Amino acid sequence: MRHIISVLLENESGALARLVGLFAQRGYNIDSLNVAPTDDPTLSRLTLVTHGNDQVIEQISKHLHKLIEVVKVSDISEAAHIERELMLVKVKASGNQREEVKRCADIFRGQIIDVTPITYTIQLVGTSDKLDAFIQALGTTPILEVVRSGASGIARGEKTLAL
């Protein structure tokens, strides 16, 4: 099953390498990974999407927690949460396809953020599923480039993952 794991990590050199290395060493999956410093520059917030059975996810949580630089770990997909991913897609947009792409982007509430006579670059934010659906919806439109940030997540309500 798909899980979204949030980690607060000391913003120190080597910390990220150690975390990523753990997944490689122990054969766990990383579907996506997203990391940046928080409002506190000594801390990084990392969102990692992985999949596995309950036993694997439990081991992942435990091993993450064992890393010296990991401050907090939470599987936010265990409870109500919000998930967002940013995608930039560059597509071929010429002839009658140009209008079709624009309509499709509008339906998905995407924005066209760069334009050339033959291409559009579309920005789209949503759950990873929604981004997948948009790519499907583009149908025969030639996709030139896809850039995805990987999911970021946060728990709903008053629950926080902070110091």
Added chain:
Amino acid sequence: MTSQTKSADLAKTTEMLSGAAMVIRALADEGVEYLYGYPGGAVLHIYDALFQQNKVKHVLVRHEQAATHMADAYARASGKAGVVLVTSGPGATNAVTGIATAYMDSIPMVVLTGQVMSHLIGGDAFQETDMLGISRPICKHNMSVRRPEDIPYLIKKAFHIAQSGRPGPVVLDIPKDMTMPNQKFPYHYPTEISLRSYQPKQQGHSGQIKKAVTALLAAKKPILYAGGGVIMGNASSELTELAQLLNLPVTNTLMGLGAYPAGDKQFIGMLGMHGSYEANQTMHHADVILAVGARFDDRVTNNTKKFCPDATIIHIDIDPASISKTVNAHIPIVGLVKPVLTDMLALLKQKKKKLDSAALSQWWQQIDQWRAVHGGRYDSAAPLLKPQYVIEQVSKITKGDAFVCSDVGQHQMFAAQYYPFNKPNRWINSGGLGTMGFGLPAAMGVKLNYPDADVVCVTGEGSIQMNIQELSTCKQYGLGVKIINLNNGYLGMVKQWQDMNYESRYASSYMDSLPDFVKLAEAYGHVGIRVTTPEELQPALERAFALKDQLVFLDIHIDPKEHVYPMQIPGGAMNDMFLSKTERT
């Protein structure tokens, strides 16, 4: 990190030291007596600082791997972190096997590795290697020095991490420009350290402890399964008290030998792949397993799908990741073994309840029947020297009280099976990684720190040659280790598997062109004795152990056909075993 080294603390001291001098002073302030290492370009400033003081003594090995094993074995014997100093590049990579060995067995160790100057890092400089990258998966933590003034804090942090929680090796990489002799900084060694991201648990959860006690008291077929965590957690006496209070049968893992006294009637031997028949049977049929500081390793459980089908498993461990990793624990308790056992004992004494005595006595009758089946027998009437007999005789002459440092292979299993360890910290072996070449440097590390004790290195002609250069170090420091070389002319364990699974096709398991070990020992300035018949063994051992301060290399020619039994049948349950070449369960 930086804010903690600054501020008010610094006002207390005005002493100005170079980075190199700070490294050594911090070790002295940490109470380190011996540093095991090998000099080289990147650590020359540190060696020069070492030369100019006399608190920390340096032991010069002949290969960096040996330095790590010496430090590791010191930690296994004393419970305190051993310390290693090596140079960058090949010095650091040679230490890798030793770091991995300590990591697999959760041994506290601090490894200081030299590094090229900061501005050269990443440029493929001479003797540059990414030691942080290389050591990352095989150490508990690693760090690099970015500013010389952080050195005392980082060394304190390294010891703190290495010795707390589940212990393990910590690597500190020190670029050469952090140790410049002419750049001095105020020195202050922190007395303690607190990390917001690392606060290992101490006490176990009281509700879980209550549950565990209730489950234990309801048991009709209990067993106590204790591992290396009891030894590193210094909880042998609590474990023994608990076992004796409830009259529980006790088995120790390979790493846990000595956690419970082998000479006691409640001890039913080591369990696992080469465990005793009775230990494996008792585990398999148990209704409650109390696992203490053990990790259900594959060399214990055999096939986890067939593992102990009727057991409720109580698992005490400091590392939550060890719980329900391979075998599901019904009652997990995360905490240090010592306080958890102390709490359990207090609760049991307060409850004043015991186990159902009729059921327990029936269980013990059953265990005694299993004991009679194999009983550690071997063909003692054979004309050739049997390795089991050699170990028994070594145990006799050392009164079962020696530090036994083993290499890896058949001899390791014979030592584990036939030397009765009655105290913790006496059995020093590479259990997790299975590092050949561990034995001799390990024995050296112990002998240096316990000069009055009998220190035995049980090895074979394969393993001993993996670090034989250390015979030179032994001469330099007068380390009177007794080497029991069980020489069968084969890589015995490999050969045993080839006998059992490959129709005796001995692919590269025969050690041709062996040296004359007696002459070799003599060439290094030691005493060598060759033993080829059972009659020669006794006088040779007497002579060897009478030479108190001398290293004696006993090259003992044993039956090359001997196998280690019992042995679990691969893929089976715990109690599926070969009992000899011709018998199986």
